[in-house]
Amino acid sequence: MAYQATATAPVNIAVIKYWGKRDTALILPTNSSLSVTLDQDHLRSTTTSRADAAFQGPDRLWLNGKEEEIKDGGRLWVCIKELRAWRREMEESDSALPKLSEWPLRIASYNNFPTAAGLASSASGLAALVSSLSTLYALPQSASELSRIARQGSGSACRSLFGGFVAWREGTSPDGSDSLAEQVEPASHWPEMQALICVVSDAKKGTSSTSGMQRTVATSPLLSARLAGVPARMKAMESAITSRDFPAFAELTMADSNQFHAVCLDTSPPIFYLNDVSRAIIALVEEINRANTTPIAAYTFDAGPNAVIYAQAKDMPVIITAVKKFFPTEQEFTDPLKVGEAPLPQGFNDTVVRHGGWEKGAVKALIHTRVGDGPRVLGESDSLLGENGLPKVLA
Amino acid sequence: MAYQATATAPVNIAVIKYWGKRDTALILPTNSSLSVTLDQDHLRSTTTSRADAAFQGPDRLWLNGKEEEIKDGGRLWVCIKELRAWRREMEESDSALPKLSEWPLRIASYNNFPTAAGLASSASGLAALVSSLSTLYALPQSASELSRIARQGSGSACRSLFGGFVAWREGTSPDGSDSLAEQVEPASHWPEMQALICVVSDAKKGTSSTSGMQRTVATSPLLSARLAGVPARMKAMESAITSRDFPAFAELTMADSNQFHAVCLDTSPPIFYLNDVSRAIIALVEEINRANTTPIAAYTFDAGPNAVIYAQAKDMPVIITAVKKFFPTEQEFTDPLKVGEAPLPQGFNDTVVRHGGWEKGAVKALIHTRVGDGPRVLGESDSLLGENGLPKVLA
The missing domain is CATH 3.30.230.10 (Ribosomal Protein S5; domain 2)
Structure with missing residues (x-):
């Protein structure tokens, strides 16, 4: 049986x-x-x-x-x-x-x-x-x-x-x-929340998160200050989600990603997950948000160079256009969510990213998805x- | 007159x-x-x-x-x-x-x-x-x-x-x-102290230090933790210098450089001065120190991608050999201090740096100098x- x-x-x-x-x-x-x-x-x-x-x-x-x-x-x-x-x-x-x-x-x-x-x-x-x-x-x-x-x-x-x-x-x-x-x-509370995953090439294998995080715990003088700030950040994030306040969600998401990578850098020996392409994606998203006055996109990076860009469905066409323009992928991108493309915001300064964009394949592939349900x-x-x-x- | x-x-x-x-x-x-x-x-x-x-x-x-x-x-x-x-x-x-x-x-x-x-x-x-x-x-x-x-x-x-x-x-x-x-x-207290400046190419002009530092003061949640730690670090550094304790000098120098760049990254929008070549120089120095058991070199980075590597005269030949091997410069390097070259430490793992080293010119030039006197x-x-x-x- x-x-x-x-x-x-x-x-x-x-x-x-x-x-x-x-x-x-x-x-x-x-x-x-x-x-x-x-x-x-x-x-x-x-x-x-x-x-x-x-x-x-x-x-x-x-x-x-x-x-x-x-x-x-x-x-x-x-x-x-x-x-x-x-x-x-x-x-x-x-x-x-x-x-x-x-x-x-x-x-x-x-x-x-x-x-x-x-x-x-x-x-x-x-x-x-x-x-x-x-x-x-x-x-x-x-x-x-x-x-x-x-x-x-x-x-x-x-x-x-x-x-x-x-x-x-x-x-x-x-x-x-x-x-x-x-x-x-x-997921039904905020179904407009979408994510664009930018798969970034990296020559070098990074530090595993299991060993990396314990090295941070053991050696980073700044980690305790991060930990002291997380409860307030959690509260603010939950409130941003409950009220579907995308600008607040974005500011908190980006600040927390950057702070996580900051404590990695404050580790001895230092841990780096962001590479030059990751930095360029950050610069691109920051510039889109600046030109747009209020944030419409939020980047976040885990223990590797890949960017995940959160944006609401209505703003995703701008994000996809910008990423495709500056980071042409080797694999052609077909969007399962078919949101289309849209022009960059007025006043967008394209000098923030390398002149003419990055070489093909610096971003290997794009994956467009959205918030979803559980198992x-x-x-x-x-x-x-x-x-x-x-x-x-x-x- | x-x-x-x-x-x-x-x-x-x-x-x-x-x-x-x-x-x-x-x-x-x-x-x-x-x-x-x-x-x-x-x-x-x-x-x-x-x-x-x-x-x-x-x-x-x-x-x-x-x-x-x-x-x-x-x-x-x-x-x-x-x-x-x-x-x-x-x-x-x-x-x-x-x-x-x-x-x-x-x-x-x-x-x-x-x-x-x-x-x-x-x-x-x-x-x-x-x-x-x-x-x-x-x-x-x-x-x-x-x-x-x-x-x-x-x-x-x-x-x-x-x-x-x-x-x-x-x-x-x-x-x-x-x-x-x-x-x-x-300078006469520790005349063996030398510096190798690695001039690193960067496509993008970084944030000026004048505006960057005030953005950190205004937005970095981690800065106050850094400031709280500086007095003890100053004291330890002065003691390392007075006792000519290079390993302590090196650990403190690298930790402080990394922490400075960590608070830059914790700034909103984040500030990046280190690029992929800077990261690779860090990885190289960390690996030399690891293979050597005690630190013989210390990297530090100001508000830009250039590395300054401090080492004592007796160890500089190893550092110069390693940097030249992995970061061939466009300009030929002639050493005014004529320290020569020396083999990398036993057990040095050359996979920590990009296979076969970086392309010529990733480091534009090397400047070898030493501690000196005042005006x-x-x-x-x-x-x-x-x-x-x-x-x-x-x-």
Whole structure:
């Protein structure tokens, strides 16, 4: 007898950044953070989990068709262990339930965006794992309760368990029980919010965020000042979102991205994620906002050179026009949201970006998407596992 | 009757950076700073000041042969006015003195380094002006007292009135009377201290330091944390210099440079001075230090992409070898200090810098110099003014 469940989970891009752990084992952050969940129609991780009494040996997991080791005590292992423990509790209190918690698992996960896109896949991947397993086990826990588990797999994964605008509350408890995600507003509250991801080439592999953030915690004299300011910034951001105040959202988003990269630079040895192309995208967005008088776009950068530019649907044509003009991509851009293009604002000073724009491919690709909902449960036909319990070969 | 004096003054490069004014008119800084004075044999500003009763009209000044307006209330005007006032006091108390304070001035100044080198010439230039005028006027004031005047011409100029290792004390008085420079140690205390200036190309003109620093003061949430930490850093730096502790000097220098650029990035809109080549030089120096176990080199960057790498004479051959290997210059480098080259440390990982190094000219030129002394008074034969009171044409 076999049971299985398939779920998808979205990518989220923080506008108040998570950078630093106060507990590295439990993944408890040094500050609360806030993100926008992106539409799974465009970017998603899909995971199928199957429990079968006939499976032999330990649990097994494949990521994009390649088997990954589930290391004892590792992050994947912890997530599976905790969800299985909840299932066991259910089985113990209701003997009619099949003993899924005793059966080995086969898990296959797949990201629909290329690794080369430089988008962190750990958040959506872990969220899809937790969603599929909690569905398989028919767990009654809420998304916030599940987010505590996802957090231990990959900190920011907890935010991918919700759609819309999502806060990860740092919490105060040493056991991490109150360090979890919750929805600030659903996607339907502000559906005009869109994102343009500019995939930027980088010659050099940067510092991993896991090691980088702890180096910042250990060495940056400025980090404590950042942490002291985050609660007020979180409050202001939530208020900007609730009131759909885009200029306030933009100012806070850009300031927080810049401050995150500032504490990276204040780290010893310093950590750099922004390169000359990233800087040029910042200059472009700042100039569009200046020429427009009020901000219509907000850049933010995670632990890499890629820009994510948030803008409302009505303003996205201007942003796309500007980015295409100064950063011609190698891959032609076809816009799934078909917003079109529009002229740059009057008084826009094009000398802020390198004369004539950048060489083709400085920005490799553009991905246009929008705010979206949380994890989705799919049907049997979407299973990533074949009858034999091994991953299907995807075209 | 004419009197004249010619003086040269050195460039200084801060290791604890000045960034932010608490009083923009008096040029009172938000924090103390500390610099190394560089040898005038290599980099200097020269200024001749002449007072002549026969001169007609207002004071006039030429910089590199081009006349500059001495604007009423401007920075040059303030320096001249204050020095003239001290001369007047002397004349009033000793009627035997010629009334130089009543005679118009002609001032010619010349920098021996090209503007294209991207080195701030305002510090050495203002210091040379103050030195030549104070010599012309035979002022009894000490270099520290003169530094208060130079400070009002260009903040960091006050540090160019001393050789060796120089502190600019921020002071507490609202009138700026205690905001002045003093020598921490003379050049002879640590003559092994050398500097390699890497002149880095930049496509884009950066934000001026005058406007940039006040934008940081107005908008950076992290600046106050930086300011709170400077007194301890000053103390540690002075102690490192006094005890000739290069590793401590290097750690403090690099951390302060990075922190200065961090608060620039935390500014709204953000200020960037480091570009991809600057970042690569940082990565190179960090890797040399890592491979060597203890730091033998310290990078620092002012308000531009140029790197200044401090190292002791014995270690400079390694640094020069590494920089030449990864950043071949367009202009061939001839070393006035003839230290030679030396192999990179065992275990040096050359993948930290772009594979095979950067394209020729990413670093335009190298300037190798060392710690040096303070302003020098030259003889009549070095005058920059012709008999007619106009600047001589220099070859």
